[in-house]
Amino acid sequence: MNRINLITLGVTDIVKSRAFYKGLGFKCYDDTANPPIIFFDNEGTKLELFPLDELVKDIDKNESLKTDRSVFNGITFAMNTKEKHEVDELMLLAESLGGEIVKKPETVFWGGYSGYFKDLDGYYWEVAYADSWEFDDQDMLMIQS
């Protein structure tokens, strides 16, 4: 794996944050009033906005993370795999290198298969697979227009 597919920012007001990043020039096809999630179609790693509460729940159903901002800083990075078994392999690899598995890979509500690990400084990475994703010729996620 030699790519970062997504940067997810946990935000308090997704509509206001969408307007902020659109104002800065980030391309977004979603203009709905109450979006559950926002993907920008930018160059480089795609920027994603997700309500902070939901992001905390995605990592930790018990939401113990929420109480301590020094434990979870609100940002996750994602490596999105093309095969499901790569999720398990990358998680084990991260653990073998000194990372900490925070959430073992499991099938999640949106149909994907996803886990989280922390790097040596406690930064969060999601490793995820979904049937529906499409990748460009640089193995980067394609955002639907």
Place this chain on the structure above:
Amino acid sequence: MNRINLITLGVTDIVKSRAFYKGLGFKCYDDTANPPIIFFDNEGTKLELFPLDELVKDIDKNESLKTDRSVFNGITFAMNTKEKHEVDELMLLAESLGGEIVKKPETVFWGGYSGYFKDLDGYYWEVAYADSWEFDDQDMLMIQS
């Protein structure tokens, strides 16, 4: 601006963190014993490692950030411009959209021109220009091999 050029992780041990990310598959040309900074040549936004103390100083010479991890979470994103005047323009744009200027653009020790702002949730962005940078045909930074 419709891109994220760099993700910088403030790390406590840059050599160990380099080994961690190389182990995960991230390509790195720098194998020196005491690197001041590390750039990976990955797909998408380039991953950068920088000592956390140095990153804090880069944002805030007074280092008041360091004392409160809920104020600065250790991660910055960078938009790297092709023209110096774009730095000032983007900083003012971010402010007009409700962002907060944390460090006004100034010429910095490595020869670039750089400032920082916070988005609506307090996430840090650097806006920077340097003569020496080269960009690919998608306006993404090229990392020297």
